[in-house]
Amino acid sequence: MTARLGVIGAGAGAAAATYIIDHALPNAEITVFEKSRGVCGRAAARRRETGTTAYVYEYGANYLKDADDRVSSLIVGKFNDRLVEVEGPIWTFDTDGTVSEGRDGDARRWTYADGITRLAKHLFGATGATVERETRIADVYHDIGWRITDTEGGAYGPFDALLLNPPAPQTADLLTDTDVRAVDRLGEAAAAVEYRTVWTAVLGYDFEIDAPYYALVNADKEHEVGWIGREECKPGHVPNGETVLVVQASPDWSTERYDDPPAHNIADLARHTAEIRGDQRLADPDWADHQGWRYALPDEDVQDEAVRAAARDGVYVTGDWVAGEARLHAAVRNGLKTGDTVADSFQEGP
Numbered sequence: 333m334t335a336r337l338g339v340i341g342a343g344a345g346a347a348a349a350t351y352i353i354d355h356a357l358p359n360a361e362i363t364v365f366e367k368s369r370g371v372c373g374r375a376a377a378r379r380r381e382t383g384t385t386a387y388v389y390e391y392g393a394n395y396l397k398d399a400d401d402r403v404s405s406l407i408v409g410k411f412n413d414r415l416v417e418v419e420g421p422i423w424t425f426d427t428d429g430t431v432s433e434g435r436d437g438d439a440r441r442w443t444y445a446d447g448i449t450r451l452a453k454h455l456f457g458a459t460g461a462t463v464e465r466e467t468r469i470a471d472v473y474h475d476i477g478w479r480i481t482d483t484e485g486g487a488y489g490p491f492d493a494l495l496l497n498p499p500a501p502q503t504a505d506l507l508t509d510t511d512v513r514a515v516d517r518l519g520e521a522a523a524a525v526e527y528r529t530v531w532t533a534v535l536g537y538d539f540e541i542d543a544p545y546y547a548l549v550n551a552d553k554e555h556e557v558g559w560i561g562r563e564e565c566k567p568g569h570v571p572n573g574e575t576v577l578v579v580q581a582s583p584d585w586s587t588e589r590y591d592d593p594p595a596h597n598i599a600d601l602a603r604h605t606a607e608i609r610g611d612q613r614l615a616d617p618d619w620a621d622h623q624g625w626r627y628a629l630p631d632e633d634v635q636d637e638a639v640r641a642a643a644r645d646g647v648y649v650t651g652d653w654v655a656g657e658a659r660l661h662a663a664v665r666n667g668l669k670t671g672d673t674v675a676d677s678f679q680e681g682p
């Protein structure tokens with residue numbers, strides 16, 4: 333019998349799990365439902381074109397860190413087309429404006445020349461899975477199998493199993509009133525996972541800045557700005573002689589100003605950036621972009637027992653909040669591991 337799997341969300345975790353399941357069970361029918369137009373979720377990139385000039389920038393996850401052997405060897409060994417190493421170290425700054433050398437050792441950090449979303453494009457592209465984009469799932473329930481419906485009234489299933497990848501609060505919204513006790517309990521456990529909010533400004537300048545670092549991170553966590561990254565340190569992202577800064581506000585600032593007019597927020601973050609760098613030209617970018625991430629970074633992991641109990645009823649979850657680490661490599665690692673678990677359970681019989 334053909335195993336049928338429904339995957340909700342096309343983030344890096346789901347992409348890794350789909351890759352593993354598809355390879356372990358080539359006959360499985362896997363359908364992925366993603367609410368956005370693109371894949372890779374919070375590991376997000378945009379392309380900006382002006383005339384003959386093109387920019388690529390990442391406004392969610394900044395890179396994939398070389399911090400997990402299984403993830404790193406898969407990426408370097410198999411999904412290395414357009415893979416590039418981020419050049420330069422990460423330095424720190426404090427609330428009083430002191431910039432200091434060094435943090436994070438000499439770990440390698442990767443992205444792709446055409447944007448970090450290439451990671452999920454590579455993984456899904458190596459499978460026979462169908463990816464339904466712009467399909468937001470609204471409801472999950474069970475009768476002869478697992479069924480789901482989208483916000484437009486589209487109905488899908490029955491599936492032998494479901495794999496959910498949205499951030500915990502959005503997964504929790506889907507796992508209520510399924511009438512399968514262990515699955516509703518997983519929904520409750522997911523609802524308990526707290527998140528930090530991050531508001532990102534992308535600031536473009538038609539001049540080059542000179543800096544000995546790729547990025548600055550706020551070490552004492554007291555500043556309104558949490559992170560300033562230089563996209564020009566990523567090969568292929570920024571034309572020579574120009575600068576693109578990705579400025580991520582602190583969780584407190586981001587929560588307080590989440591719904592403020594974007595132009596005000598961009599101006600404030602540009603002003604802070606100019607002060608931290610001691611370069612007033614940075615207060616006035618030539619162009620800017622922005623993105624608010626309500627559920628940016630999970631602060632904790634979901635209760636493990638709830639995850640295992642729901643799996644026995646055919647409902648699996650994957651992502652950084654399942655891994656217990658708000659990092660892209662952790663989401664991929666968890667996707668690979670969850671993929672193994674789903675494939676094993678199908679091999680034992682759906």
Ligand SMILES: Cc1cc2nc3c(=O)[nH]c(=O)nc-3n(C[C@H](O)[C@H](O)[C@H](O)COP(=O)(O)OP(=O)(O)OC[C@H]3O[C@@H](n4cnc5c(N)ncnc54)[C@H](O)[C@@H]3O)c2cc1C
Nearest residue numbers: 341343344345367373374392393394469498651652659660
């Ligand atoms: C601002 C910011 C900066 C970060 N910086 C770093 C960094 O420097 N380094 C690092 O390692 N990590 C960083 N991270 C964390 C990293 O982005 C995440 O850990 C990782 O991308 C999580 O992947 P995931 O698979 O768990 O889920 P996600 O990427 O959240 O994917 C979930 C997917 O589910 C989809 N979805 C949600 N609801 C539905 C629905 N109802 N129906 C269908 N689809 C749905 C979403 O659109 C999304 O595509 C950062 C994150 C943010 C936001």
